[in-house]
Amino acid sequence: MLTAVIIAVVIALIVCAVLWSGMKMSTPGTADSYASGNGIAVSAKYDRFTHRTQSRVRINDSSK
Amino acid sequence: MATAITNFQCPACTGPLHFSPETGKLKCEYCESSFTPEEIQALYEEKETAAEVQFENPPQWTDENLRQMTCPSCGAELIIDQHTAATGCPYCGNPSVVPGQFSGMRKPDLIIPFAQTKEQAIEALKKHYKGRFLLPRAFKQQHHIEEIQGVYVPFWFFDGEADAKVHFKCTRSRSYLSGDYRVTVTDHYDVFRAGSMTFHQVPVDASTKMPDRHMDAIEPFCFEDMKPFSTAYLPGFMASKYDVELEECMPRAEKRCCESVVDALRGTVSGYESCVTTNTSGKMTCTHTQYGLLPVWMLYTKYKNKDFLFAMNGQTGKIVGDLPVSWLKLSGVFVGLSAVLTGIISLFM
Numbered sequence: 001m002l003t004a005v006i007i008a009v010v011i012a013l014i015v016c017a018v019l020w021s022g023m024k025m026s027t028p029g030t031a032d033s034y035a036s037g038n039g040i041a042v043s044a045k046y047d048r049f050t051h052r053t054q055s056r057v058r059i060n061d062s063s064k
Numbered sequence: 065m066a067t068a069i070t071n072f073q074c075p076a077c078t079g080p081l082h083f084s085p086e087t088g089k090l091k092c093e094y095c096e097s098s099f100t101p102e103e104i105q106a107l108y109e110e111k112e113t114a115a116e117v118q119f120e121n122p123p124q125w126t127d128e129n130l131r132q133m134t135c136p137s138c139g140a141e142l143i144i145d146q147h148t149a150a151t152g153c154p155y156c157g158n159p160s161v162v163p164g165q166f167s168g169m170r171k172p173d174l175i176i177p178f179a180q181t182k183e184q185a186i187e188a189l190k191k192h193y194k195g196r197f198l199l200p201r202a203f204k205q206q207h208h209i210e211e212i213q214g215v216y217v218p219f220w221f222f223d224g225e226a227d228a229k230v231h232f233k234c235t236r237s238r239s240y241l242s243g244d245y246r247v248t249v250t251d252h253y254d255v256f257r258a259g260s261m262t263f264h265q266v267p268v269d270a271s272t273k274m275p276d277r278h279m280d281a282i283e284p285f286c287f288e289d290m291k292p293f294s295t296a297y298l299p300g301f302m303a304s305k306y307d308v309e310l311e312e313c314m315p316r317a318e319k320r321c322c323e324s325v326v327d328a329l330r331g332t333v334s335g336y337e338s339c340v341t342t343n344t345s346g347k348m349t350c351t352h353t354q355y356g357l358l359p360v361w362m363l364y365t366k367y368k369n370k371d372f373l374f375a376m377n378g379q380t381g382k383i384v385g386d387l388p389v390s391w392l393k394l395s396g397v398f399v400g401l402s403a404v405l406t407g408i409i410s411l412f413m
Contacts, residue, residue: 036261
């Protein structure tokens with residue numbers, strides 16, 4: 001029952017947040033509408049590998 | 065004696081002329097004659113020049129923030145602030161253009177005439193309210209939608225190239241099983257992109273009276289309809305000249321353009337599972353600037369001692385503005401929805 005209440009409250013909160021945000025205006029942070037048709041001209045780029053990490057998680061075995 | 069202001073009178077009957085967004089012409093409300101802005105501009109050029117000279121040398125009013133004017137229709141003495149360029153007489157409703165505000169260096173290069181009428185603006189605002197369940201009913205009843213006003217807002221337009229450099233931290237992972245373990249190997253990358261984009265006519269509002277948030281939100285404007293500036297487009301609307309200098313507006317244009325470049329550079333990074341922007345830098349090189357007036361319908365209203373401002377793009381009809389929220393309704397939705405959903409979910413558990 002408690003799980004059902006928690007799920008219901010979370011869904012209701014999301015619905016309320018969507019309704020509330022519909023009452024507020026949004027502003028564009030960029031100037032995309034005024035960019036020339038050529039788009040972006042990339043002048044420099046690199047993708048450098050820096051390091052590797054590894055994680056090990058034991059798989060649950062319910063038969064044990 | 066107060067400074068004279070110009071009102072555009074009908075050449076046929078001398079009635080006041082208003083700019084009509086529907087026809088793009090100046091219309092006489094008495095004899096219904098119509099004239100193009102170019103025709104009226106040619107007729108009034110001499111009169112405007114004479115009035116501008118008088119405006120530059122105001123006869124008696126000494127307050128630097130205010131100007132004293134005489135309504136050419138009813139003779140009423142009007143006090144306007146130093147930035148007002150077009151207004152209406154509060155006594156006779158006669159639309160007037162204040163000469164001198166748009167002369168010399170202060171003359172706008174461009175103007176987009178109103179394409180949306182007041183009736184269309186009111187209809188659009190009513191539609192904006194429609195279907196908003198959380199809008200308090202009292203707000204709809206109390207606010208004065210008929211008081212919506214057409215305003216030509218001063219804008220600076222910036223052309224230029226924005227450059228940006230962006231660093232990202234990106235990762236690529238793979239997993240495999242090893243005995244009783246799931247092993248996840250993650251490769252980390254330092255990704256760098258630099259690039260530039262060209263922008264044309266990025267608008268930044270040049271009036272302290274207009275909230276930047278609203279002016280940004282009603283964009284975009286369609287600059288194909290832009291015309292060389294003429295005061296003949298102003299009658300029937302409010303207008304003011306800029307009170308924010310070009311140099312003060314430049315950082316806003318630069319910020320927006322650089323953010324566009326950063327977004328575009330982010331779009332060139334692919335093949336990673338996660339990508340976080342760690343460092344950005346950018347600058348804009350401005351190649352050309354212009355000054356112009358853009359059409360905006362504005363409505364200021366109050367609700368529960370709080371100010372609400374709605375702005376509508378006078379060209380495209382896009383409406384923006386925060387709406388008040390009925391907390392009673394919002395609480396009702398939350399409680400009702402929670403109860404119903406709890407019942408439904410319980411059935412399946």
